[in-house]
Amino acid sequence: MATEADTCRKFVVPKLQSAGWDSDPHSIAEQRTITDGRVVPVGKGFIRKPPTRVDYLLRYMRDFPLAVVEAKAAYKTAADAVQQARTYAEMLGLKFAYATNGHDIIEIDYFTGKETHVTDYATPQELWARYQAGQGLGKVEVGERLLTPFNHTGGKDERYYQQIAINRTVEAILKGHERLLLTMATGTGKTFVAFQICWKLWSSRWNRTGEHRRPRILYLADRNI
Incomplete structure (x- = not known):
């Protein structure tokens, strides 16, 4: 059989x-x-x-x-x-x-x-x-930016829910949403997710003005360094 x-x-x-x-x-x-x-x-x-x-x-x-x-x-x-x-x-x-x-x-x-x-x-x-x-991704550059690879330096692979969070957030930003909230539990990789979101936007040269330059990103953390 x-x-x-x-x-x-x-x-x-x-x-x-x-x-x-x-x-x-x-x-x-x-x-x-x-x-x-x-x-x-x-x-x-x-x-x-x-x-x-x-x-x-x-x-x-x-x-x-x-x-x-x-x-x-x-x-x-x-x-x-x-x-x-x-x-x-x-x-x-x-x-x-x-x-x-x-x-x-x-x-x-x-x-x-x-x-x-x-x-x-x-x-x-x-x-x-x-x-x-x-998904309503009308512009070619939106799709291209969404497909920008993650940063795999160090060989660390993302977990499935991290991949979802990263791609959905980047897609929402590319579609023009200005206020987004990600709710993640302790130990689920919030820093990793935030970094990959920034990396995709940085690498694809996305910015709110539409100019061909890398964005300026303010990264706030609730801890003392």
């Missing part, structure tokens, strides 16, 4: 590659861990549940994912993967998701609210264009 791994190897990956998701700067992150397993007390100790992983995360750029793909074994239906695909897409703040059994593909579009049976996966360019239209 064909397994989920068989579905991924024989059907999902080849179709994703044909759609261009494996061509630089786009990429396919396979079995991407979203969260570590939950710690559950047992007697005087504890056990850790399995981590939460998506089958495939489709990234337009390294720091800007667009969709998830959830696969099931061929003897199941694509519909069996829909709820899980939706759960992961919503956790990651994504607007697109795919559910498949290898043969049938269901595309979930959060802009339209529709689930559609499709024969192939959308290309990176197609999904990016739909994302820009859905």
Whole structure:
């Protein structure tokens, strides 16, 4: 009997590659861990549940994912993967998701609210264009600035919720919002998030006047240095 791994190897990956998701700067992150397993007390100790992983995360750029793909074994239906695909897409703040059994593909579009049976996966360019239209990113330079890479000096990768906070904040600023509030708990990386927001705006030469120069940024911290 064909397994989920068989579905991924024989059907999902080849179709994703044909759609261009494996061509630089786009990429396919396979079995991407979203969260570590939950710690559950047992007697005087504890056990850790399995981590939460998506089958495939489709990234337009390294720091800007667009969709998830959830696969099931061929003897199941694509519909069996829909709820899980939706759960992961919503956790990651994504607007697109795919559910498949290898043969049938269901595309979930959060802009339209529709689930559609499709024969192939959308290309990176197609999904990016739909994302820009859905989010109202009319100007080309807005999209280009939004895709500015994070600073990866030191090799530290952002957590999924940090990536969401960074990209959503930068997008709101680029769309002209002047007052924003991020609420983050202690230990969730507020300084890291603030730095990456500043880095993206600095690197893309965004400023409120529209001039081609780097912005001036005032960084206030509630601590003594």
